Amino acid sequence: MDNRAIGIFDSGLGGLTCVAEMKRAAPAEDIIYFGDTARVPYGTRSRETILEYAAQDIAFAASKDVKVIIAACGTVSSALGDTIPDNGIPFFGVVHPAAQAAARATRNGMIGITGTPATIRSGAYERAIARISPDIRCIPTACPLFVPMVENGITDPDDVVVQSMVERYLEGIRSSGADTLILGCTHYPHLNEAIQRYMGDDVTLISSGAAAAMAAIEHLKANDGLAGRECGTVRCFTTDTPDMFRENAHRFIGGVDLTVEKVSVDTLSDLTRGRT
Amino acid sequence: MDNRAIGIFDSGLGGLTCVAEMKRAAPAEDIIYFGDTARVPYGTRSRETILEYAAQDIAFAASKDVKVIIAACGTVSSALGDTIPDNGIPFFGVVHPAAQAAARATRNGMIGITGTPATIRSGAYERAIARISPDIRCIPTACPLFVPMVENGITDPDDVVVQSMVERYLEGIRSSGADTLILGCTHYPHLNEAIQRYMGDDVTLISSGAAAAMAAIEHLKANDGLAGRECGTVRCFTTDTPDMFRENAHRFIGGVDLTVEKVSVDTLSDLTRGRT
Numbered sequence: 001m002d003n004r005a006i007g008i009f010d011s012g013l014g015g016l017t018c019v020a021e022m023k024r025a026a027p028a029e030d031i032i033y034f035g036d037t038a039r040v041p042y043g044t045r046s047r048e049t050i051l052e053y054a055a056q057d058i059a060f061a062a063s064k065d066v067k068v069i070i071a072a073c074g075t076v077s078s079a080l081g082d083t084i085p086d087n088g089i090p091f092f093g094v095v096h097p098a099a100q101a102a103a104r105a106t107r108n109g110m111i112g113i114t115g116t117p118a119t120i121r122s123g124a125y126e127r128a129i130a131r132i133s134p135d136i137r138c139i140p141t142a143c144p145l146f147v148p149m150v151e152n153g154i155t156d157p158d159d160v161v162v163q164s165m166v167e168r169y170l171e172g173i174r175s176s177g178a179d180t181l182i183l184g185c186t187h188y189p190h191l192n193e194a195i196q197r198y199m200g201d202d203v204t205l206i207s208s209g210a211a212a213a214m215a216a217i218e219h220l221k222a223n224d225g226l227a228g229r230e231c232g233t234v235r236c237f238t239t240d241t242p243d244m245f246r247e248n249a250h251r252f253i254g255g256v257d258l259t260v261e262k263v264s265v266d267t268l269s270d271l272t273r274g275r276t
Numbered sequence: 277m278d279n280r281a282i283g284i285f286d287s288g289l290g291g292l293t294c295v296a297e298m299k300r301a302a303p304a305e306d307i308i309y310f311g312d313t314a315r316v317p318y319g320t321r322s323r324e325t326i327l328e329y330a331a332q333d334i335a336f337a338a339s340k341d342v343k344v345i346i347a348a349c350g351t352v353s354s355a356l357g358d359t360i361p362d363n364g365i366p367f368f369g370v371v372h373p374a375a376q377a378a379a380r381a382t383r384n385g386m387i388g389i390t391g392t393p394a395t396i397r398s399g400a401y402e403r404a405i406a407r408i409s410p411d412i413r414c415i416p417t418a419c420p421l422f423v424p425m426v427e428n429g430i431t432d433p434d435d436v437v438v439q440s441m442v443e444r445y446l447e448g449i450r451s452s453g454a455d456t457l458i459l460g461c462t463h464y465p466h467l468n469e470a471i472q473r474y475m476g477d478d479v480t481l482i483s484s485g486a487a488a489a490m491a492a493i494e495h496l497k498a499n500d501g502l503a504g505r506e507c508g509t510v511r512c513f514t515t516d517t518p519d520m521f522r523e524n525a526h527r528f529i530g531g532v533d534l535t536v537e538k539v540s541v542d543t544l545s546d547l548t549r550g551r552t
Binding site: 037038039045046049052064138144147148149151152154160161164165200206239240241243244263266269 | 313321391423428522542
């Protein structure tokens with residue numbers, strides 16, 4: 001039994017889909033969530049900048065005495081690839097858990113992969129899937145407008161903008177005949193209904209944030225590391241103001257009690273530069 | 277005569293519409309452009325974070341021995357309001373020049389104002405217009421998806437997504453009967469054609485970046501501060517990689533020769549904290 005918190009971070013609020021899954025599957029766990037809302041989005045930046053921000057995010061999570069760290073961000077997970085942070089804390093990205101879930105789900109061996117431009121450019125999901133089963137064919141597609149659409153609440157499956165963007169991004173994947181689709185960015189489950197409707201009911205959608213939450217829980221179970229209390233708390237840290245975080249968070253995780261504190265970008269920068 | 281450069285900055289690449297106007301109207305000028313591409317966009321962040329980033333951007337521009345600084349960013353200009361940086365360098369935002377141009381252009385005394393959520397929340401354009409002419413009626417509207425659309429090249433006036441977003445944001449302004457529309461964010465001129473088509477040919481569009489460039493040129497003319505050479509250069513600094521800057525800049529300022537150098541976010545942060 002281990003009552004320390006689980007650390008979950010993301011570029012912004014998308015990772016809250018992973019928190020929601022964690023609350024559902026392991027309600028006893030305390031969660032420390034960090035969202036870099038002063039610098040979101042990461043997915044349209046260079047690999048160099050993403051790795052710099054990711055190092056700061058991980059250093060911050062590690063400073064909070066957590067028992068496991070989840071990068072609930074497709075962009076960070078893809079940029080890191082197989083590089084595991086060197087801080088002694090078990091680490092989960094979304095890429096491997098989602099790749100495993102997709103490889104289990106596909107019946108015809110064709111998997112569509114959606115993600116931010118940086119995620120798709122990295123090829124991380126394809127590499128992870130190739131390692132599990134080299135015969136699976138992957139169809140990757142960058143969906144750069146999905147994150148801003150979700151952040152602005154443009155997710156209604158009856159909205160012509162939603163339908164049109166889903167169609168232009170997913171047309172190639174649908175026509176390929178893929179029977180499984182990885183939502184490789186933790187924002188995308190908010191477009192679930194529109195995507196499912198366009199792809200058809202026979203296509204299995206894999207939420208990368210949910211897959212990462214389940215992988216971390218399995219690890220804790222196997223190592224007798226789950227918490228032993230009734231109900232855990234959610235403590236959030238954000239680089240922009242707590243007010244803005246609260247204002248927008250309900251869209252991602254309505255109905256969950258949480259506290260929000262600010263951590264400045266300067267503090268993060270000092271953390272990785274060994275300054276105090 | 278003053279051969280020092282003109283400093284122009286923006287959260288990202290939108291301010292290049294101001295650089296293009298400057299190159300057209302005053303080709304002799306050297307320009308130093310700074311785009312904070314590692315932290316773009318600003319317009320969906322809190323006023324607190326915007327002011328922190330703006331202080332760093334201004335400190336960086338001031339460190340380059342420029343004769344004038346232009347905040348070619350509606351979000352920064354609105355957040356600053358009447359606060360002029362205390363560094364002795366003449367400073368121009370986009371709000372006052374655009375407000376003046378719009379007040380001159382309107383015939384029926386009704387001006388539509390578009391901008392990022394932070395710009396519209398600030399009320400800066402309305403205050404500036406009220407000071408020029410208290411009888412003018414303003415119709416402000418935030419257009420949060422315009423920046424990501426422009427950054428992803430979704431600007432074709434025949435695109436159903438462009439048409440639908442323009443309509444949902446500008447419906448209220450069009451039905452108000454406004455005859456003048458301020459494009460209060462330097463990204464928006466890339467949607468010019470779609471916006472003009474929706475608003476009709478009788479409506480005058482005011483590009484805030486172009487208005488700021490003209491105001492700075494007027495100031496330099498009046499103070500014998502224009503450059504005395506044949507043709508100036510454009511030297512760019514960016515917080516993300518120069519490669520990404522170059523890759524995307526052509527969309528904003530095709531055909532202009534420019535050099536690009538990286539300046540790290542850590543350097544900016546140290547500038548305003550007095551660290552080296």
